Amino acid sequence: MSTAHVLLGLLAGGPLHGYELKRAHDQRLPQAKPVAFGQVYATLGRLQRDGLVVTAGQAQEGGPERTAFQVTDAGRQRLDEWLAEIEPPAPFVSSTLFAKVAVAVLVDGAQRARDYLVAQRAAHMGRLRELTAIKTDPASPLGDVLAADFAILHLDADLQWVSNTLERVADLHREVQP
Template identity: 30%
Template sequence: MDVKTVCLGMLTDGPASGYDLKKNFESTFGHFFAAGYGSIYPALSSLSKQGFVSCEQIAQEGKPDRKVYQITEEGRQFLLKALENTSPCHKIRSEFLATMCFAHLMQGEAIEAVLDYRLEEIAKYREMFRQLEAESMSDWEEGEKFVLGFGKAIATAMEKYITENRHLLTEEPVAKTAAV
């Protein structure tokens, strides 16, 4: 599943512009499947060329025309086929974990700073989840609720693990010859 397919999926919820989709990516989707303008706009032109979306151009004063995309029947069929893939991947790209693998080359303070930063980021996620639940959860599909819960569960597990195990990285190791 690429950015094109995800955009198509978002359009099943109603017509939207590239700008609208970007907001979608920023608020919720982006936390497990990121995309920027650099991939959204090319995705929409490509979908348009393939006939999977139609585009209505709306003139505006002072701003560029608003291009509102709508999924077509062919687009819907393509999406349903794409969703039949029973082995979608789940990948992590973590500069955080890569950095921690090299902790032995770092100063204790730098390690602490990295861990603190990660905990802050996790706290931000949790706050975001909390707000989403309070504000707009009533009209969500079950799938979206499942995904939000998944995010919460992982965030909790990460926070717990880091808090309980950070001492492994920052305490001075016992000298290996101590027992001799």
Template identity: 55%
Template sequence: MIGMSTRHILLGLLASGPSHGYDLKRRHDERFPQARPLAYGQVYTTLQRLVRDGLAEVEGTGADGGPERTTYRSTEDGARELAHWAGEIAPPAPFVTNEIFAKVVVSILSGGDAEAYLRAQRAAHMERMRELTAVKTAKGADLATVLSADYALNHLDADLRWMTTTAARLTTLTAEVDAA
């Protein structure tokens, strides 16, 4: 299977030892601080599918003074699947399918102000980059937080560089789009 998937993330968390759904959710949210927190329902559905596919199995059920919880562990097939996924190359992002490019072209086609749109989009990108920079430079930020903010910052920065080049070439692009 290709791409970011909850099942592989959960298998990865199970690789360090058996765990129950609540604990997996908590560890996921700690480990990937900039990711969307996992919903409990998604964790339990995914665990059931892992069991169905033979990649994980139920280790036991216990209450331990609190609510009853089912503990899961990874199987050998699960470990193999995880190793395969972790070593698999993620596909480089597809070429020219992004919303910003589409909006620039549509704006030109409809006689809109592509330059004004790019300026506003830049301001929004910079605002988000300032927020992420504040997150990663806050005193006590751990390395997982810094690296995950860096990942987002580098992607936003790539967008900005593309927008700067595009803004400088709008006259030519407009002529090209209008002639087509």
């Protein structure tokens, strides 16, 4: 995820200061990794340096002075270009789950991989239950439901892979220990 582009998107709705941007990020992308305040301000600095945002005033509402930022025409153009870019499918497998299973097979053979896969399947099933509760709760905001759908489909794919791999590991175990 591009934090800069997400912040530009949030600013497209109107000027916000750093604290409001962080809060808006965490509310509108509830299942995404939270963005740190330092990351917000560092990203705003780069966006300002690149002419994609400008300051839109300062306010001091019972606390420290806060600078609001607004997106420039160049920033809107950059955001539009980013939104139009198609994300290419990942060319490589870069999953920690895959790496652990592959290494377990290499190091200790089928049994350790099997034990890991069974435990991982249980963790995935627990997370699926949590996400399904979010998805089926009529009070859940649309952003939460969309994030839950996204995560559920990825977990389903992982679970299919875990099932297939458990079968392959069982076959390997039978070959090694007839």
